[in-house]
Amino acid sequence: MAKKHVAVLMGGWVSERPVSLSTGKECAKALRAAGYEVTEVDVGRDIVEVLKALNPDVVFNGLHGPFGEDGGMQAILELLQIPYTHSGLLASALAMDKEKAKAIVKRVGVPVAEAKVMNRLDAAEKHVMTPPYVIKPVNEGSSFGVLIVREDQSTPPQELYSKDWPYGERIMVERFIPGRELTCTVMGNVALGVTEIVSEGHNFYDYDAKYAPGGSKHVCPAEIKPNIYQKIMKLSLQAHEAIGCRGVTRSDFRLDDGLMGTGELIWLEVNTQPGMTPTSLTPELALHAGHSFEELVTWMVEDASCNR
Numbered sequence: 001m002a003k004k005h006v007a008v009l010m011g012g013w014v015s016e017r018p019v020s021l022s023t024g025k026e027c028a029k030a031l032r033a034a035g036y037e038v039t040e041v042d043v044g045r046d047i048v049e050v051l052k053a054l055n056p057d058v059v060f061n062g063l064h065g066p067f068g069e070d071g072g073m074q075a076i077l078e079l080l081q082i083p084y085t086h087s088g089l090l091a092s093a094l095a096m097d098k099e100k101a102k103a104i105v106k107r108v109g110v111p112v113a114e115a116k117v118m119n120r121l122d123a124a125e126k127h128v129m130t131p132p133y134v135i136k137p138v139n140e141g142s143s144f145g146v147l148i149v150r151e152d153q154s155t156p157p158q159e160l161y162s163k164d165w166p167y168g169e170r171i172m173v174e175r176f177i178p179g180r181e182l183t184c185t186v187m188g189n190v191a192l193g194v195t196e197i198v199s200e201g202h203n204f205y206d207y208d209a210k211y212a213p214g215g216s217k218h219v220c221p222a223e224i225k226p227n228i229y230q231k232i233m234k235l236s237l238q239a240h241e242a243i244g245c246r247g248v249t250r251s252d253f254r255l256d257d258g259l260m261g262t263g264e265l266i267w268l269e270v271n272t273q274p275g276m277t278p279t280s281l282t283p284e285l286a287l288h289a290g291h292s293f294e295e296l297v298t299w300m301v302e303d304a305s306c307n308r
Helices: 017-033 047-054 072-080 089-096 098-107 120-125 207-211 226-243 281-288 293-303
Strands: 005-010 037-042 058-061 115-119 133-137 147-149 170-175 180-187 190-199 216-219 248-255 265-271
Touching: 005 017, 005 047, 017 037, 017 058, 017 293, 037 047, 047 072, 058 072, 058 293, 072 089, 089 098, 089 226, 089 265, 098 115, 098 226, 098 265, 115 120, 120 170, 180 226, 180 281, 190 226, 190 281, 226 248, 226 265, 248 281, 281 293
Parallel strands: 005 037, 005 058
Antiparallel strands: 115 170, 133 147, 133 170, 180 190, 180 248, 190 216, 248 265
């Protein structure tokens, strides 16, 4: 029987375009190696016409950020009735909105940090929370627009006043959680494991730390207490299910377990379309769990559907 024709969507026109191009090319390469017929699609605003002409059996959604990851692309694929990977329209939209995602997971017992959502200009006027705190766009990924406000800063970041601020008017002000950066991938209904991310030469796990070679070190599996390791996997699955996610997701956490730490474990967010680049965490965790990159993307294609 002939293998499926898979259209791999990548690129787009948002901040995360370079990451998406890398994700798409890596996944397309692996899918070809697995025997699929693959068409790479650099997504533009004519995507409906392009998909109608291609008429693929499945769409592998390699887009990141607004439109590709927030329900926009998912709505188009539902309308066209083309089976697709990752989460559906509603779960994608909810997960991309950090305020809504936190409210949902908190109701099922997942611990989150105190936060306020407001207009960026209001947050620029004066401290709306006792420092240290974090400012982040409500609907962005890859740490775009994230600002850390330290204890000794007398005023909020003045970048918020910039006329060129590209990350929207609504921002989240969230209590800063010191400690270790941890992440866990869920595949279907199974948590695959936990990785610690150690940023090399960066104040936090920002864009360069995530994607530049040598920007961070991944400790996989994370060297933490077994009960904490299991708790992170349990919480990741809880968040995945509470938001209604499908396919592969990745939840991020902070753990304050240093010598003077409180032991606090906090869920930060869920990524419904985690990066699949050479330096990405999800392929690494999948390999740790016994799934090669080729097996991972094959599973994602075979898991694809509409009405997700």
